[in-house]
Amino acid sequence: MGTSSDDGGVTSRPRAESWRPPASVVPLIDSHCHLDQDAFTDDRDAVLARARAAGVGRMITVGSGGPLASNRAAVAIAERDPDVFAAVAVHPHDAREVTDDTWDELRRLWKHPKVVAVGETGLDYYYEHSPADVQQRHLRRFVREAGRVGLPLVIHCRDAFPDLLRILAEEDAGSVGGVIHCFSGTPAEAEACLALGFALSFSGIVTFKTADRLREVVRLVPRDRILVETDAPFLAPLPHRGKRNEPALVRQVVEEVARVRALDVSEAARLTVANTERTFRLPPAR
Ligand SMILES: [Zn+2]
Ligand SMILES: [Zn+2]
Incomplete structure (x- = not known):
């Protein structure tokens, strides 16, 4: 789920006839989307x-929206499609709903061969749908569980970097590794996440006119730690802002990363695919 889903409504959909495939198709990967969401119920196959x-060869769909139903749905989608992998955890929004039974089921799901990450977990003090102390307690447990099961972490953080950085350090999360998804922090916060060993994933927010500070972060990340994502159905990039997002639109994010770093789009695509495959230890592409 996005760090600023208030910026990316899912009410209006791009009309099917308005979509055209790009002239040259460079292989891409969407490192974070939510294919199980209701926004995709009517046309998931078309999406x-x-x-x-x-050219979006592979996607990682993240269960998010309640403790378990969405995770089961994400795994089911990954089971049906060889190009889709799943991440399983409980979003900080829903941390207060976690029970002992939730942990039992999560442990079962993490062993599934198509599940490649523990996520998304983290801290969201912007919405604070769950109390901060509950979010923190669950984040610590997810870090430990990820270490135990041997999967990387997908971390969500909004308006909570001081606590996030402290907890990740205290829990030695760097030894588990993973990605700070939909990164929205400052350059200093980015440096601190990188120092802990995490990669940073950028969403369509980098295309927004007001995102100069985030583009500064895109410039400072080492080239082997940049990932891209849509966080679909949220956070559609320009020129689709405000509409439903979908994995095909990760191209706009890659193009912006390439522009900001003065890379060829094909080079930015190649880098972000390789970084995602390495971070999530994906099997070789078909
Ligand atoms: Zn998400
Ligand atoms: Zn998120």
Whole structure:
């Protein structure tokens, strides 16, 4: 789920006839989307077909929205599609709903061969749908569980970097590794996440006119630690801002990362695919 889903409504959909495949298709990867969400119920197959047509060879769908139903749905989608992998945890929004039974089921899901990460977990003090202390307690436990099961972490953080950085350090999360998804912090916060050993994933927010500070972060990340994502159905990049997002649109994020770093788009695509495959230890592409 996005760090600023208030910026990315899912109410209006791009009309199917307005979509055109790009002239040259460079392989891409969407490191973070939510294919199980209701926004995709009516046309999920078409969304996946558009992603492939746009060169988005593989996607990681993240269970998010309640403790378990969404995780089960994400795993089911990954089971049906060889190009889709799943991440499983409980979003900080829903931390207060976690029970002992939730942990039992999560442990079962983490052993599934298509589950490649523990996530998303983290801290969200912007919305604070769950109390901060409960979010912190669950984040610590997710870090430990990820270490135990041997999966990387997908971390969500909004308006909570001081506590996030302290907890990740105290829990030695760097030895587990993973990604800070939909990164929205300052350059200093980015440096601190990188020092802990995490990669940073950028969403369509980097295309927004007001995102100069975030583009500064894009410039400072070492080239082997940059990932891209849509966080679909949230956070559609320009020129689709405010509409439903989908994995095909990760191309706009890659193009912006390439522009900001003065890289060829194909080079930015190659880098972000390789970084995602390494971070999540994906099997070789088909
Ligand atoms: Zn998300
Ligand atoms: Zn998120």
